Amino acid sequence: MQLQNHLIAKIPFQQATRIGREIKPRLLVLHDTAGRLDKGNSADFLRNHAKVSVHFVLERDGFIEQQVPTNRHASHAGRSSYKGASGVNGFSVGIEIVNPGLMTSLDGVTATTWFGQNFDIIDHGIQYAETPHHGAGWWMPYTEQQITSLTELLRCLCSGISTIEDIVPHWFISPGRKIDTNPLFPLDSIRALVLGRDDPEADKAEEGSKPVPSGRDDLAMIHAPGDSLNMRRWPSFAPNVLQSIPHGTVVPIVRAGVFEGRDWIKVVYGGIEGWVVKSHTKQTGASA
Ligand SMILES: [Zn+2]
CATH class of the missing domain: 3.40.80.10 (Peptidoglycan recognition protein-like)
Known part of the structure; x- marks a missing residue:
């Protein structure tokens, strides 16, 4: 070969x-x-x-x-x-x-x-x-x-x-x-x-969340002034950071859910899907 x-x-x-x-x-x-x-x-x-x-x-x-x-x-x-x-x-x-x-x-x-x-x-x-x-x-x-x-x-x-x-x-x-x-x-x-x-933790997050239909409140702006926000494999502060998203970046939201009492959204950035804490984002409206 x-x-x-x-x-x-x-x-x-x-x-x-x-x-x-x-x-x-x-x-x-x-x-x-x-x-x-x-x-x-x-x-x-x-x-x-x-x-x-x-x-x-x-x-x-x-x-x-x-x-x-x-x-x-x-x-x-x-x-x-x-x-x-x-x-x-x-x-x-x-x-x-x-x-x-x-x-x-x-x-x-x-x-x-x-x-x-x-x-x-x-x-x-x-x-x-x-x-x-x-x-x-x-x-x-x-x-x-x-x-x-x-x-x-x-x-x-x-x-x-x-x-x-x-x-x-x-x-x-x-x-x-x-x-x-x-x-x-x-x-x-x-x-x-x-x-x-299979990604077991990601699967659990999928089960515990709902899809966000495109066209209605499906964009979020990362709000972490002077900093960036960690995008995570699943909605938890465990060591599972995929990448960080700079302040001010607008990203599409694909899913949303509440995990351990905190609101999380699943977004797309750099071609990868991952979870961010919703409180560090601002809703910017719809993409369509
Ligand atoms: Zn080695």
């Missing part, structure tokens, strides 16, 4: 130092770089490293660079297994998403990365979260551009490589050893979007 280097024409290819034998990918494995956010920083490191490599690197601004052909072995997952098969590098395509990884905070104001960089928690939308797979920590959300680019890339890979079975984060194939991607990563939604799988 011959696979293309460039599944998406616009993705530049900069060849990595470490490229191995031919493989037949069954999995798409998602990673965090757990490094600096500066564009090119992680991409340069991975491209030039003698012992590690990855197929794709996704920057904060949504830019993607390919470094290894999708039908060649890259060294991104280390010790790992999937459905009883060990050494996932031998049958997967790796995608590194630029994100600082696990952070700690002593004061709830500043979060510190493992490499000593400090981020203002409010400025960067950093959230505290704890899961059985990640433990407890402070985590930086992925950018809207990253989620949009990643969704497009995953769709292209799934349609271009017939042997792909699933999309998994690194922690899933290296449990107890790896914690990337972070707890804020919208894994269920992305898998649902790309693979057509």
Whole structure:
């Protein structure tokens, strides 16, 4: 089977130092770089490293660079297994998403990365979260551009490589050893979007809400002066942010419901549907 280097024409290819034998990918494995956010920083490191490599690197601004052909072995997952098969590098395509990884905070104001960089928690939308797979920590959300680019890339890979079975984060194939991607990563939604799988929390939200017919009060303006509003996978303040919508943006409303005593609306922004708190929006009337 011959696979293309460039599944998406616009993705530049900069060849990595470490490229191995031919493989037949069954999995798409998602990673965090757990490094600096500066564009090119992680991409340069991975491209030039003698012992590690990855197929794709996704920057904060949504830019993607390919470094290894999708039908060649890259060294991104280390010790790992999937459905009883060990050494996932031998049958997967790796995608590194630029994100600082696990952070700690002593004061709830500043979060510190493992490499000593400090981020203002409010400025960067950093959230505290704890899961059985990640433990407890402070985590930086992925950018809207990253989620949009990643969704497009995953769709292209799934349609271009017939042997792909699933999309998994690194922690899933290296449990107890790896914690990337972070707890804020919208894994269920992305898998649902790309693979057509069910998204249980989103399904519950659908059941507990009503559609807003188009033409009557079906537009809302985001009202978060000097800030932006988080769009969420389901109507809750759990770590489930899909992206943030800038103040003043007018968005179509598709559903509405009351969850835990609070009014939520489901809106469309950047081609993605998600939930926002209604009190941070203003009704602007009808689109038709
Ligand atoms: Zn990883």
